[in-house]
Amino acid sequence: MKKGRRQRPWRLFTGIITFIVLYMYANFQGGFVSWFLFYTFVAVLIYEVIMVSVLLRHVVVEREVADQQLFTGQGNRITLHIHTGVIPVLWLRVIDQLPHSLRQAKEYERLIFLGWRRNVTITYEVVKLPRGEHRWEEVRLESGDLLGFWSRTITCKSSSEVIVFPRVESIQFWSIQSSHPLGSQQTRRPLQEDMSNLRGIRDYVHGDRLSRIDWKAVARVGNLKTKEFSTLENQRYLFLLDCEMTNYRTEQGLELFEEGVTLIASLAQYLLKQRQPTGLILHGETSSLPQLGEGHFSSMLRALARVTPTATLPFSRALQQLTQVQRLGGLTIIVVTTQNHPEIIEQFARLRQLYGSVVWYHLVDSQQGHATMVHHTSLTTSSGIQYFPVQPGQVGRVLQGGAWNAVGS
Missing domain, CATH: 3.40.50.410 (von Willebrand factor, type A domain)
Incomplete structure (x- = not known):
């Protein structure tokens, strides 16, 4: 879906007035110069009418995201594929609207000169994406005639979605076992760990309780080792x-x-x-x-x-x-x-x-x-x-x- 921005009416009015003035000048003045000016303006006017009629009318924009699932802090690569249609576009300003959920610049903008090319690919990076669901919706394209008399801006719909998961820290060991696993008070809560069933040993991590250190393993390997017990299912x-x-x-x-x-x-x-x-x-x-x-x-x-x-x-x-x-x-x-x-x-x-x-x-x-x-x-x-x-x-x-x-x- 494309939406265009209407041009100011005074430009059309100015073109009509200029055409009438040059025609009257050529008729009354005559001569090579006056008619040359008139026909030159007619040629330019025809060119402008053609450009107004067809420029950016058949543009197709496709957005491609490198990764649709990321974790917090990672970056992503966005690629825009633009096909301008039959009539070549000499210059093009591309404005990609970034999602509002991104706490950074609200748009990516780039000016390119195509010449006679009808296809162009643009790639840019979005760094350090925050957690959340980010949706790209619209791409604005702006171009105009060679002489700079007018320009047209259209909005192309091209939806892409990226979900950024929260950061996940690596955990070696975690337990909420009571400091008195065989304590003197009764409880309706089953023990978190079976202290009678040793599952294995692991490297000591700062914060482990001294009662969990396997001193036999320490004497054998020379490094601090901590006991791990099986968890009740x-x-x-x-x-x-x-x-x-x-x-x-x-x-x-x-x-x-x-x-x-x-x-x-x-x-x-x-x-x-x-x-x-x-x-x-x-x-x-x-x-x-x-x-x-x-x-x-x-x-x-x-x-x-x-x-x-x-x-x-x-x-x-x-x-x-x-x-x-x-x-x-x-x-x-x-x-x-x-x-x-x-x-x-x-x-x-x-x-x-x-x-x-x-x-x-x-x-x-x-x-x-x-x-x-x-x-x-x-x-x-x-x-x-x-x-x-x-x-x-x-x-x-x-x-x-x-x-x-x-x-x-």
């Missing part, structure tokens, strides 16, 4: 991401939201690789119950790629609704939010009573002091809630070496 995990619009109005708030999305994507990939059923709730948008399989992870990634902090439903209402649904045995709820008021913490405690385990990843900005995080740590520990603060740019450090590293960071 009946454990399920459900992620709950806070998408309430009022919590992410600032630039730093949006950065925290991206950290939360990255955290969930990274943990979901790790848990599904460990054959642990994993689900996702994006309050106000979508939800999925804990499942297994690569297809399920792909659907979770797509949901996380599209999610935006635009929910009008209060996050506290979403937590309240979660307490009213049918409970799943052996469910660990992992909450990612910026909120920390007492009502939210009370709802976390209520969820722990219903489901058995709640993990709270608290998205905190750099202005919140260490004392505030220590206060929340002591408050949630007394309620049986596992609390891990996450600051901007610290997701990789929080996840590296397991959840226990988050406590010590």
